[in-house]
Amino acid sequence: MTQGLFSDLLVIDCASFIxxxxxxxVMSDFGARVIKVEPPGLGDSYRNLFRLRGAGPDAIDYFWALDARNKESLALDLKDEAGRAVLHKLIARADVFITNFPFPIRERLGLRAQDVLPMNPRLIYASLTPYGEHGPERDRTAYDTTAWWGRSGLMDMVKATSDTEPALSMPGMGDHPTAMALYGAIVTALYKRQITGQGGEVSTSLMANGLWSNSCQIQAALCGYELTGRGERGARSAMTETYFCACGRQLLLAIANPGREWPLLARALGHPEWLEDELFATPMLRFANSAILTAYLEDAFLSEPWAVWRERLSAAGVTFGIVAQIEDHAGDEQVEANGLLPEFVDGEGLRTVDSPFQLAGEPKQPPRMSPSVGQHTRAILEEVGCSPAEIEALTTGG
Incomplete structure (x- = not known):
């Protein structure tokens, strides 16, 4: 039995992928009971996606370990009337129903909001779509790489230069921020239910979250600004550029207040004479001579490894960061101090990535390994009142 802030909530995850x-x-992290509904046999199509990246037969399904942690698996064939009947019994007692099925599939399965909400007036029906609940593209299928990354303009703008080939997003890059929006919508609806006693429908989309992620640039366009693509290295500000260190690692300067930080940077690099150079005497001159300043900074940073610059720039109060690599996070002192990679209680030392917020006085649940397909089916069927004969008939019928 789970404990935690949401321990009295039953969430039905009738969705796929991320x-x-x-x-x-995220709800399970705070103690909610989450039942994952997936097809018998192969289960959610998100399973085994990791094999497309070259994982071997005995490798851990790392996608599934991350996003299905803490959940119970109920294998149901929702194309079958008997399978849907079991789901309806769960809906009747649930607090939250999450789905991202395309609308035509929801209609065929009787899982639209207007179908589901009458079964339980206190239910929160949480709908996730690629392009929104309305409009000519409401029935289109998509992933975050198309509806979040490509559609938002981020794919076009996040390039080294304006003529650089656009980069594909990484798996889950837009999905996990979008999940936080859906989580926020669900919790807002639960608060409304506390006031009114009634459930209702909430929704968000990958496209809406992509626009929100790129909203500073979109707002500029809405205000009539014509935004140009990124210029070549040396034409951009030297204060917001990446630089190689002697060890081969890269750091990123992010100096938004050069009036204060430019002197700190010059001294930390051991070049106080730059502060007397007429080429760099004012912000406008530093920008006009950005190519020269960039070259100076490149030479300076190449003189020492990252560990040295981390110490010097930190002591100086310069705003900077490392261009991190995936392997950096395990063992990172700052990550460890904030508990961002908790250990599975049943994972033999395996860790996972924590959801990105904390609530004072409400500890999260220690993560449990994700379930196998249908691992909890029989127990859940018994719980909703199915007799041994009914369970046998359901099992025999697939």
């Missing part, structure tokens, strides 16, 4: 299910994962 953005919808991950909202349920």
């Amino acid at each position: 953005a919808g299910p991950a909202a349920g994962t």
